[in-house]
Amino acid sequence: MSVPSGPSTSGRDLLVIGLGTEHRGDDRCGLDVVRSLPGGLPEGVRVVEGPGEATALLELWSGSDRVIVVDAVRSGSLPGTVHRLDAGPNGLPSRLGATSTHGLSLADAIELARSLGRLPRRVTVLGIEVADLGPREGLTGPVADAVGRVRAILLEEIGVAVPGAPGD
Amino acid sequence: MTERTISVDYLARVEGEGALTVRIRGQEVDDVQLRIFEPPRFFEAFLRGRSYLEAPDITARICGICPVAYQMSSCHALERALGMEVGGPIRELRRLLYCGEWIESHALHIYLLHAPDFLGYPDAVHLAKDHPEAVRHGLELKKAGNHLMQVVGGREIHPVNVRIGGFYRCPTVDELGALRPELERALALAEETVRFAAALDFPDIEEDYEFVALRNEREYPMNEGEVASNRGLRVPMHQFEDVFEEVHVAHSTALHSVRRGAGSYLVGPLARYALNHDRLPPRARSAANEAGLGGTVRNPYRSIVVRAVEVVFACEEALRLLDHYRPPAAPFVEPPPTFRATEGSAITEAPRGMLYHRYRLNDGGLIEAAKIVAPTSQNQKRIEDDLRHLVERSLALDDASLTDACERAIRNHDPCISCSTHFLSLDITRS
Known part of the structure; x- marks a missing residue:
């Protein structure tokens, strides 16, 4: 995990955050996505894992202009479905519960940041619909496939062309 | 005899997964069960x-x-x-x-x-x-x-x-x-x-x-x-x-x-x-x-x-x-x-x-x-004891108020059920 050393200074900066809990089945998919990203990403792009609880996101994205959060989501869609949500003026769509491992959820953190004037200009959530959150290691098949698709989405967003990357 | 059950399948602001069932028979608290997923x-x-x-x-x-x-x-x-x-x-x-x-x-x-x-x-x-x-x-x-x-x-x-x-x-x-x-x-x-x-x-x-x-x-x-x-x-x-x-x-x-x-x-x-x-x-x-x-x-x-x-x-x-x-x-x-x-x-x-x-x-x-x-x-077990005493004192409350009071009583002890994911569903049943 790379820990940001301070607020970013460029408006072009992008912070990618992977959330999840290891050993809880598909819940770790956000971690797996950020771990799958290659090294040597363009300057201004930061990739981090964590945090262990959602309020720490406010600190983590402090000073960032653009943030992408990858997390597990449970909404009743087919496992492996990739949801793309922008934390617009009305918050995340209420029909979609972003599953968090802790007292405050990702959606709470976004709303808390908004209340305190600490929401980055643009926050996008890439959510992977999960199937099994039981206490075990490893992802279920559809979620593992989705990790590759979200990786490709992120690389496109970052502007890195990786030949042979798993696509949609 | 009136019997009612307070069932909280998700405890708000308690990390992770926890659930509570309270069974009340007439003016007596029958059972208090706090269920916790423990990683x-x-x-x-x-x-x-x-x-x-x-x-x-x-x-x-x-x-x-x-x-x-x-x-x-x-x-x-x-x-x-x-x-x-x-x-x-x-x-x-x-x-x-x-x-x-x-x-x-x-x-x-x-x-x-x-x-x-x-x-x-x-x-x-x-x-x-x-x-x-x-x-x-x-x-x-x-x-x-x-x-x-x-x-x-x-x-x-x-x-x-x-x-x-x-x-x-x-x-x-x-x-x-x-x-x-x-x-x-x-x-x-x-x-x-x-x-x-x-x-x-x-x-x-x-x-x-x-x-x-x-x-x-x-x-x-x-x-x-x-x-x-x-x-x-x-x-x-x-x-x-x-x-x-x-x-x-x-x-x-x-x-x-x-x-x-x-x-x-x-x-x-x-x-x-x-x-x-x-x-x-x-x-x-x-x-x-x-x-x-x-x-x-x-x-x-x-x-x-x-x-x-x-x-x-x-x-x-x-x-x-x-x-x-x-x-x-x-x-x-x-x-x-x-x-x-x-x-x-x-x-x-x-x-x-x-x-x-x-x-x-x-x-x-x-x-x-x-x-x-x-x-x-x-x-x-000690939290369950707190809850039992609370419910005994609060039987006059309606279900919604009693549920809130129970959740508060649990949060007093900052239970940590971390390393777990969370789900939200809340229902109260009476019989």
């Missing part, structure tokens, strides 16, 4: 066959809020098993790291999880709209604790710098000294937090708890001491399982801890304070006196004030440790090069209370058996 059980199995050196890192994953507690209890238990003595600056650094965790964990609970109950808000998001200063103070305090964990522990979430025998790398005097302004500010904020918490309105309720915490002769306890209670118990921590037992109950994956022959007991801030308030350093003691706490707090709602006093203590103690820090000659004590089959246990004081670990190693240094007793499972 340490899974980790006990997961640890078998792993090298003893992996235990601090693996167990740190149990909780995103209190990884240091798991690291500390695992290190102390394994060091005892191996006959290792770890003292001097490494001991002080461990205490400093623990201060960071107490600050961040308590600040999170006080401002973002507990305060909304007293101020009439459903959650921290709503609280922040009307009281942004309070939430900012909470986040600033929490950040100071996290920063301390980052500098000593390598990073704030799941610190990676802790190992059996000490640390992989010890911070320099300058690295720790740079934390001083932030911790001084945190100490002032913590004192303000005590005043904020003490001014809240508390229901006039006292419970007859058996408080259980570590106690030692020289300081407010974190990593050392005997297990003591306000009813005269005093035993070495390694005899924990002789005095306390875990009882399986059908309704929960968690085991219920009880003191053999005595029943439920309470660990955590109320217990630590009751047994160790005479060990608090000057500013924490003044804050407690100004808040009118006295020597023992039996009102569970006032735990928010005691937590705030413990944040003052942790900031004050961290500053003292910073000032006296001299880096050790080596960052860790070398474990013995050869092994025989051995066993060891230890207790440290997690923010939420005593955390017990026991490990059995084979002659190759692999873990054969692990036992982890988390503070939440120790408190579970």
